[in-house]
Structures are given as structure tokens and as C-alpha cells.
Amino acid sequence: MMSQRSKKELTESIRGRYLKANKAKKQQILDEFVAATGYHRKYAIRLLRHGPGPRALKKKGRPKKYDGEVVDALIRIWEICGRICSKRLKPFLPEIIQVLERHNEIQLKPEVKALLLEMGCATIDRRLQKERFENRRGISTTKPGTLLKKAIPVRTYTPWDEEKPGFEEIDLVAHCGQTVEGQYLFTLTSTDIATGWTECLAIANKTQEAVSCAVQELQARLPFALLGLDSDNGSEFINETLFRYCQVEEITFTRSRPYRKNDQAHVEQKNWSVVRRTVGYDRLETPQELALLNSIYADLRLYVNFFQPVFKLIGKDTLDGKIIKNYDVPITPYHRVMASQTVSFEVKARLTNLYVSLNPVSLRKSIDEKVARLWKIVR
Numbered sequence: 562m563m564s565q566r567s568k569k570e571l572t573e574s575i576r577g578r579y580l581k582a583n584k585a586k587k588q589q590i591l592d593e594f595v596a597a598t599g600y601h602r603k604y605a606i607r608l609l610r611h612g613p614g615p616r617a618l619k620k621k622g623r624p625k626k627y628d629g630e631v632v633d634a635l636i637r638i639w640e641i642c643g644r645i646c647s648k649r650l651k652p653f654l655p656e657i658i659q660v661l662e663r664h665n666e667i668q669l670k671p672e673v674k675a676l677l678l679e680m681g682c683a684t685i686d687r688r689l690q691k692e693r694f695e696n697r698r699g700i701s702t703t704k705p706g707t708l709l710k711k712a713i714p715v716r717t718y719t720p721w722d723e724e725k726p727g728f729e730e731i732d733l734v735a736h737c738g739q740t741v742e743g744q745y746l747f748t749l750t751s752t753d754i755a756t757g758w759t760e761c762l763a764i765a766n767k768t769q770e771a772v773s774c775a776v777q778e779l780q781a782r783l784p785f786a787l788l789g790l791d792s793d794n795g796s797e798f799i800n801e802t803l804f805r806y807c808q809v810e811e812i813t814f815t816r817s818r819p820y821r822k823n824d825q826a827h828v829e830q831k832n833w834s835v836v837r838r839t840v841g842y843d844r845l846e847t848p849q850e851l852a853l854l855n856s857i858y859a860d861l862r863l864y865v866n867f868f869q870p871v872f873k874l875i876g877k878d879t880l881d882g883k884i885i886k887n888y889d890v891p892i893t894p895y896h897r898v899m900a901s902q903t904v905s906f907e908v909k910a911r912l913t914n915l916y917v918s919l920n921p922v923s924l925r926k927s928i929d930e931k932v933a934r935l936w937k938i939v940r
Contacts (some may be wrong), residue, residue, distance in 0.1 A: 563597065563598060563700055568598050568600075570593070571597065571598065571684070572598075572608050572609065572612070572700060573612075575594060576589060576608075576609050576612065577611070578590065578611075579591070579594075579609045580609070586705055587825070590609075591605060592657055593610070593713065594609065594652065597836060599908070607856075612886045620811075623869075626676070627676055627680060627684060628833050630670070631676045631677055631680075632672050632688050633675055633678055634669055634673060635666065635680070635685065635688055635689070636688075636689065637667065637679060637694060638650075638654070638658070638661070638677075639685075639689055639692070639927075641657070641661070641666075641921055641922055641925055642657060642869070642921075643838075643864070643867065643869060643925070644693070644868065644869070645681075646889065647682040647685035647686045647689070648682050649869075649870045649871070649872070649874075649891045650678070650870075651681070651682050651685060651686060652870065652890050652891055652892075653870040653891065653893075654677065654678055654680075655678060655923070657868065658674065658677070658678075660920075660921060661921070661922065662923065664920040664923075666918075666920070666921075666922045671905040679840070681856060683698075686714050689767070697883035703755060708840075724890075725751055725755055725788070725895075725901075725903050726755045726756050726758070726785040726901050726903060726904065727753070727755075727783070727785050727786050727787055727788030727789065727903075728753065728754050728755065728785075728788055728789035728791070728813070729751045729752065729754070729756065729779075729789065729790055729791070730751070730752050730790070730791045730792075730825050730827045730828035731750065731751045731776070731779075731790055731798070731828060732748060732749075732750050732792065732793060732825060732828045732829065732832060733747045733748065733749055733750075733767055733772070733795065733797060734747060734748040734750055734836045734844075735767075736748065736834050736843065736844060736845035736854075736907060737844055738843055738937060739844075740844075740845025740917075740930075743846070743848045744765075744766055744845060744846060745768075745844055745845060746763055746764070746765060746845040746850060746851055747763070747764050747765075747766065747767050747774065748761050748763050748764075748836050748854070748858075749762045749763075749764060749775040749779070750763065750828055750831050750832055750835065751779050751828065752827045752828040752830075752831045753783075753894070753895070754827055755901070756894045756897035756898050756901065757785070757827075757867055757871040757873065757894040757897060758785075758894040758897075758898060759786070759831050759865050759866060759894065760779055760782050760783065760861070760862055761835060761836060761857075761858040761861060761862065762775045762778055762855070762858065763854035763855045763858060764849055765848075765851055767795075767797040768797070768798040769796075769797060769801075769802040769803060770802060770847055772802075772803060773800065773802045773803050773806055774804065775927055776790070776806065778855075779808070780810070782862075784898055784904065784911075784912060785898065785901070785903070785904050785908065787810070787812055788812065788813060788814060789813035789814070789815070790807060790813070790814050790815070791814075791815045791816065791817065792814075792815075792816055792817070792825075793816065793817050793823065793825060794816055794817070794819050794872065797868075798816070799816065800825055821914070825828065835865055836863065839857065839932060840854065840857065840860060840927065840932060840935065841926045843936065843939045843940070844939070844940065848938070849936075849938060850938060853931060853934060853935050853938070854935065856931055857928060857931045857932060857935065860924050860927045860928050860931070861928055863915075863919055864895065864921065864925065864928060865894075866894045866895055867893055867894075867895045867915075867916055867919055867921075868893060868919075868924075869893060869894075870892050870893050871891055871892075871894065872888040872889065872891045873888060873889050873897075874887070874888055875887050875889050875890075880890060895912060895916060898912065899912065899913070
């Protein structure tokens with residue numbers, strides 16, 4: 562049995578003769594070399610052609626076009642935008658780059674910016690694949706209310722005028738951790754169907770008084786008139802206090818079907834993408850945590866509504882028994898409000914002035930710092 566050193570010396574000694582030989586002579590040299598070394602014939606040919614050591618194999622496919630500074634800039638912008646999916650990020654890139662450059666948060670070379678804007682959704686997904694993560698799920702705390710079910714109509718689809726802002730889906734998110742025992746905090750989440758405008762308010766409990774007060778605060782926060790509310794069948798919503806308030810304020814009040822979360826798909830999605838992704842599933846129960854949570858939501862409402870593009874369903878087609886959903890180009894709730902014909906010029910001017918003054922990086926840092934403080938208190 563030849564040693565590796567002997568095999569290497571033999572290879573070098575006959576390699577020159579093999580390269581100069583004709584086809585018949587090469588076959589004879591190769592037979593002798595394989596018999597002496599015990600190498601596989603294909604490996605022996607590669608050694609005699611290219612010499613010992615790793616062979617520089619030519620990689621198949623097109624050369625990498627997006628790398629280095631382009632990927633670094635993409636990851637930074639993706640982090641600033643809250644790690645949104647590529648189909649939401651791609652059409653938002655021109656605007657967010659302009660905003661970040663206005664606030665001197667990034668400085669991109671012209672060629673880097675051009676490549677960044679050329680990236681397709683699939684390429685963005687590939688470049689961000691290593692950066693993604695998963696999260697866990699929580700438990701439900703909804704208890705049905707039966708007192709006014711007959712007085713509040715069921716909404717199984719959206720009969721409201723979707724082009725008119727002001728019709729809200731509302732829901733509660735429980736910050737109970739792994740147990741529903743005792744008292745803990747809740748978040749009232751509200752999502753406008755027409756624009757996707759989202760508001761979050763932390764409340765100490767889910768009594769009808771607390772929820773009604775939160776709805777009144779919600780009405781004051783919205784940049785448009787509150788025209789309608791749609792809730793689940795929880796007793797925190799289906800009660801005399803909220804029902805009478807909606808009657809007095811001339812707010813349309815409807816409810817979803819029991820155990821049909823898709824009836825409230827807009828707000829259910831925000832429960833995850835806005836609330837859970839920000840503050841997680843830990844148990845929150847103290848006044849200090851309540852104040853800090855509302856402080857987080859004060860920044861989060863600006864970040865989400867001004868710098869988080871969202872899709873809007875514009876139609877459904879049936880093809881071979883399958884429902885094909887069609888969505889528009891994702892834009893931010895702010896831009897959807899600005900495009901509405903029912904929002905006054907004064908409100909639009911006020912929102913525009915606020916938008917120009919906002920720095921998404923500062924908002925993201927403020928949110929992250931407050932969330933870190935919240936988790937430090939909890940843990």
C-alpha cells in the first residue's frame with residue numbers, strides 16, 4: 562500500500578508525460594497509475610489533469626449581483642421597517658430610503674441605491690433568509706356575553722362602504738402569560754377596514770367601564786370620525802354601557818359570529834403583527850407596566866400607521882374551484898387616509914406635517930428601549 566506522500570510524488574512524476582501523450586498512451590499511463598495508487602479512475606484523471614489539491618470548480622448559474630453593501634443596506638432597512646415581508650417591503654423601498662436620507666440615517670452610494678431598488682421580492686427573501694425568526698402563540702380569554710346579543714346585529718362580511726374610513730374592528734389582547742388566574746392587563750386593538758389605521762390602548766382590566774373609556778379615547782385619537790364598531794361576542798363588548806354609548810354617538814355597532822375569527826380578520830392580524838410582535842406574551846399586571854405599555858403604544862401608533870405598508874383585498878376570483886384573492890400595491894395607512902375623499906383638508910395637512918417630522922429610526926429605537934425596560938420589570 563503506497564503512502565499519501567508516495568502517491569503525490571508519483572502523480573507529479575508522470576503528470577507531465579500524461580499531458581503530452583496521445584489518447585492511446587494516456588489510457589496506458591492511466592491504467593498503470595490507477596493500478597499503482599488504487600484511485601478511482603475519474604479521480605485519477607482529475608489529478609493528472611489539474612494536479613493535487615482542490616480543483617477550482619466553476620460554479621453554475623449567474624454570478625451574484627446583490628452582495629456586500631447592497632445586502633447590508635437591505636438588512637438595515639428591513640430591521641428599521643420591523644422585519645416586514647418582501648412583498649410589503651419592495652414597493653415601500655423608494656419612500657423609506659427617501660425618509661431615512663432626509664433624517665441622515667443612511668447614506669447610500671448611487672450604484673448601491675440603484676441595485677437595492679432593482680431587487681425583486683424573491684431575491685429579498687433569499688438575502689434575508691438567515692435573519693428571520695419564529696415566535697410562540699398565546700391563549701384565549703374571551704368569555705361570551707349574552708345580554709344584548711339580539712340587539713346587536715351579526716356581521717358575517719363587510720357591508721360597510723370600505724372606501725370610507727371610520728368603520729373599526731376592535732378586539733382585546735390578554736397579557737396573562739401562561740395562566741388566566743388573577744388580574745392582568747389587556748390591550749384594546751382597533752383597525753380601520755378602509756385604511757388599515759391601527760390604534761392600541763392598554764387597559765387595567767376588561768370591565769365594561771374600562772373598555773368603554775378606551776373606546777372613547779380611541780374616538781378622540783382617530784384622524785377621522787368613528788362611524789362603526791365591530792367586536793367579537795365577549796362580555797366586555799356585548800354590554801349595556803358600550804351599547805348605549807354607540808347609540809348616543811350614532812356609531813353603528815355590530816358583532817361577529819361566535820368562534821369565527823375570520824369575521825374579524827383585519828384586527829386579528831394586527832393582534833399578532835402589532836401587539837404580540839412588540840410586547841410578546843409575558844404576564845403584565847402592575848400600574849407601572851400599564852403606564853409603560855401605553856407609552857410604547859404612543860410611539861408604536863406613529864411607527865405602524867406612517868411607516869408600515871399594508872395590503873388591502875380588492876377582489877376575489879374563483880378558478881377551478883379555488884378562490885384567488887387579489888390585493889392592491891401595499892401602502893401605509895397614512896397614505897390611504899390621505900387618498901380618502903372623506904377626510905378633511907385640515908386633517909390631511911396636520912398628518913402631513915406630522916409625517917415630515919417623524920424619524921422611523923428614532924421611533925424604532927424608542928420602542929425597543931421601552932420594551933426592554935418592560936421586559937426587565939417583568940423578568
